[in-house]
Amino acid sequence: MTRPGPQSASPAGRAGSFPSSLAGAVDLSALKERATQPPAQAAPPPQGGPGGPAPQTGRSAVVDVTEQSFETDVLERSNRVLVVVDLWATWCEPCKQLSPVLEKLASEAGGKWVLAKVDVDQNPRIAQAFGVQSIPTVVAIAAGQPLHAFAGVQSEAQIRQWLDELLGAVEGKLPGEPVDDGQEPVEPPRDPRIVAAEDALQDGDFAAAEEAYARILNDEPKNAEAKAGVNHARFLSRVQSLTPDVVATADANPSDVDAQLAAADFEVVSRQQDRAFARLIDVVKTTAGDDRARARERLLSLLELFDPADPLVLSARRNLAAALY
Secondary structure: OOOOOHHHOOOOOOHHHOOOOOOOOOOOHHHOOOOOOOOOOOOOOOOOEOOEOOOOOOOOOEEEOOOOOHHHHHHHHHHOOEEEEEEEOOOOHHHHHHHHHHHHHHHHOOOOEEEEEEEOOOOHHHHHHHOOOOOOEEEEEEOOEEEEEEEOOOOHHHHHHHHHHHHHHHOOOOOOOOOOOOOOOOOOOOOHHHHHHHHHHHOOOHHHHHHHHHHHHHHOOOOHHHHHHHHHHHHHHHHOOOOOHHHHHHHHOOOOHHHHHHHHHHHHHOOOHHHHHHHHHHHHHHOOHHHHHHHHHHHHHHHOOOOOOOHHHHHHHHHHHHHHO
8 A cells, every 4th residue: 555645634624524425335345254364474463553552352442453353343343333443554644643532532432432443554455445545544334334434634523523423323223332241251162172283283293283183174074274274284394394405405406396395385484485486386387297286285285374365375376377277
């Protein structure tokens, strides 16, 4: 997303002139599937707003939202209460004026509405889904649909009026947040087989972890968690003894398929997955038979470690298809 200067965030004017209903104008369906974090590249934690990280309690009035939590913290929550999304960035000076006002009003609202803060630099797909042209941009969502929005800095009085109009429009249509009875929410019991496999993974016993996940798959061939676990365990087992010289070895021996596979694994560990994907696609292009099949299978296994919507993954899949056909 191009960083607009402060002057490009045009105010919407007085509260009564905010845009009319946005329902149906913004497609949020692409954000409804939570991205799976790749094991070798943990996503950075949310940075918080200009005034620091937002509180992260279970039903806080102000929450930091990521692409992974958008479905739960915004779409699902908007079925219970009005959610106001604040799209901001650390470099945006107008955001530093607007965000504290929104946070203050959300904290004073007593749960009537929720402020969801989105750092557009950390979460570009959310900004793209809303079609954001400049920041700050603020979007109100109810029942999973955008209602109204404005861009630029507004006064506290204008925002209060805007919120009053929105709350009046959704009154009686949303059930509200569940009552907090002071008890911690009860987590649903986890599959003890998965827990045991994860424990083995954490202990570094990758062979035991793979075996545990494989047993689950034997009983439940469609168990996605076990399938991902097997792939993860195999990857970690392969890379634990790799050293940086595997890349130099592969570069010096382009026809050595084993060297190319090892180098691709190491590049993923080094967070150079674009190089790893390109390397294996080159092997697919230049080999045949078993060697080609091995390179294809290794590439597919590495792609499974990442978010399927990651642009690098999508590009690699397209390039693999072109190389094969």
